[in-house]
Amino acid sequence: MESLLSGSPSRAIYVVVFGLAAVACVASLRRARRIDDADTRRGLEWFLLLSGGWAAAHVAYLLAPSTRLSLTAYLVGLTVGFAAVGAWLYFCSAYTGRSLHEDATYRRAAVVVFVFVVGLKLTNPLHGLYFTATPTATPFPHLAVEHSLLHWASMGLAYALSAVGFFMLFELFTQVGHDTRPLAVLVSLTGLPLVFDIVGTASPRFIDMTYEPIxxxxxxxxxxxLFFERFQTVRLAGNVDSPVVFLDEDDEIRDSNAPARQLFPNLDDAVGEPLEEALPAVAERLASDDNVLELSRDGESRYYMVATNPFTFGNTRVGRMLLFTDVTQTERYRQEIERQNERLGRFASVVSHDLRNPLSVAHGRIELEQERQATENENLTAAADALDRMGRLIEDVLTLAQAGDDIDDRQPVSLSSIAERAWETVDADGGDLRIESDVTVEADPERLRQALENLFRNSVEHAGPDVVATVGGLDDETGFYVEDDGPGIPPYLREQAFEWGVSGEGGSGLGLAIVETIVKGHGWEITVEESAKGGARFEVTGVRA
Incomplete structure (x- = not known):
């Protein structure tokens, strides 16, 4: 081998070029194994392996010590090279999200075409229609190959099949609005060796052989x-119709799809710029707890939720992907509900304040009149009771309006401790609170206390001041219960118990509605059953212990 290389510099150039091509393909296999998608990885690995094998076969063809071995190496190269077309199509189908590579019909057709073409190559010594091989000494001793009709027909088929794969890639790049020029330059590399094929046929300065392996x-x-990471961004962008922006590990703009460039026109010239400079509003949203971005488009405000996901190449993080989802309708609805809740809260505060003053005056006048009269006046007593009931109703209305607010201040709290605090506010002389078992729940302490107070007051209203209320955790550890020994709630009224205005005698009809609002504000559920002593039993489930 050394004598051949030293005596023939031109041969050395050929060997080095084809050898480097083979080594580069084989060395790239290690990096290709880091591709996440199994089918895409498999297709590209085989494409690299077969491309490298084709180039290696040409090295063997150039260095073979005999005509027979040189011819065998060349035939092996032709076979491996045509097989590379199949690997290329497999990769393109998997990468672009198609299922052609999994279709049994296409696979069988591919095998038939491959066997037929390879059969023409291998039987060339019998028909001589593919190529002729003649030993020659120009420009150095080698086996000169002169290609015939079947070779050019086979090459045309290979390029036609490869073009199908190129079309798949160009279609995907176009769909996501990606620049196809870099892909076109890369594709042109496969057509460049065809020029040397033609020149090799016409000029003695180049040996007549297939240069496609290079x-x-x-x-x-x-x-x-050079481009797989870009291919990966294109594939990810192609899976969604929403705007997508890709950042590198330094949070600089790396790529984007067409919807993103329509949403942010300055992205066209922002590649390489830091996110905080190119899209400061987006950077501000990502740095805050509120991930909803407001943008003015065509004279109206639109809202987009900004989601961020790590962008990896294999197991290596190379940046992150920003996905913008249009949530305009949802956000407008949320804002409207927020405004309604705010108006409701203001209304409840104003009403309760304006009603309390005249109620206080009326209550004070009744007390003065009762003190002035020597005997108890039933009419004044009834009026005082009615005023007390109106006061409780006002308190319940205000509490119900406030109970609709979001539950944010959650912390682990002891159910027994909150229940004891709630019981102290209930007018239940002669009654008793029993704690069967204690559980620690994640809740807003004040809201939970309000709910328990209303449950206890409901028991007092229906069972009397000597009621016995019991609190404990459920056996399946999914929540807790509050029950009493009163008359209970009839089965036909249990589904209506939490509706507004449903009450027994003397109640406001809002107490249990307040309880349900607070419970659901925590994300829990509440139901009413019958206690072991025939009273009412309220079970709260879905509680995080």
């Missing part, structure tokens, strides 16, 4: 090292 090797390695 271009295919450059393309396969370039696909992996």
């Amino acid at each position: 271009g295919v090797a450059l393309f396969s390695v370039g696909t992996l090292f």
Whole structure:
């Protein structure tokens, strides 16, 4: 081998070029194994391996010590090279999200075409229609190959099949609005060796052989090292119709799809710029707890939820992907509900304040009149009771309006401790609170106390001041219960118990509605059953212990 290389510099150039192509393909296999998608990885690995094998076969063809071995190496190269077309199509189908590579019909057709073409190549010594091989000494001793009709027909078929894969890639790039020029440059590498094929046929300065392994090797390695990360961004962007922006590990703009550039026109010239400079409003949203971005488009405000996900190449994080989802309708509805709750809260405060003053005056006058009269006046007593009931009703209305607010201040609290605090506010002389078991729940302490107070008051209203209320955790550890020994709630009224205005005699009809509002504000559920002593039993489930 050394004598051949030293005596023939031109041969050395050929060997080095094809050898480097083979080594580059094989060396790239390690990086290709880091591709996440199994089918895409498998297709690209085989494409690299077969491309490298084709180039290696040409090295063997150039260095073979005999005509027979040189011819065998060349035939192996032709076979492996045509097989690379199948690997390329497999990769393109998997990468673009198609299922052609999994279709049994297409697979069988591919095998038939491959066997037929390879059969024509291998039987060339019998028909001589593919190529003729003649030993020659120009420009150095080698086996000169003169290609015939079947070779050019086979090459045309290979390029036609490869074009199908190129079309898949260009279609995907176009769909996501990605620049196709870099892909076009990369694809052109596969056609460049065809020029040398033609020149080799017409000029003695180049040996007459197939030069495609060089271009295919450059393309396969370039696909992996130069553009695969860009291919990956295109594939991710192609899976969604929403705007997508890709950042590198330094949070600089790396890429984007067409919807994102429509949403942010300055992205066209923002590649390489830090996110905080190119899209300061987006950077501000990502740095805050509120991930909803407000943008003015065509004279109206639109809202987009900004989600961020790590962007990896294999197991290596190379940046992150920003996904913008249009949530305009949802956000407008949320804002409207927020405004309604705010108006309701203001209304309840104003009403309760304006009613309390005249109620206080009326209550004071009744007390003065009762003190002035020597005997108890039933009419004044009834009026005082009615005023007390109106006062409780006002308090319940205000509490119900406030109970609709979001539950944010959650912390682990002891159910028994909150229940004891709530019981102290209930007018239940002669009654008793029993704690069967204690549980620690994640809740807003004040809101939970309000709910328990209303449950206890409901028991007093229906069972009397000597009621016995019991609190404990459920056996399946999914929540807790509050029950009493009163008359209970009839089965036909249990589904209506939490509706507004449903009450026994003397109640406001809002107490249990307040309880349900607070419970659901925590994300829990409440139901009413019958206690062991025939009273009412309220079970709260879905509680995080």
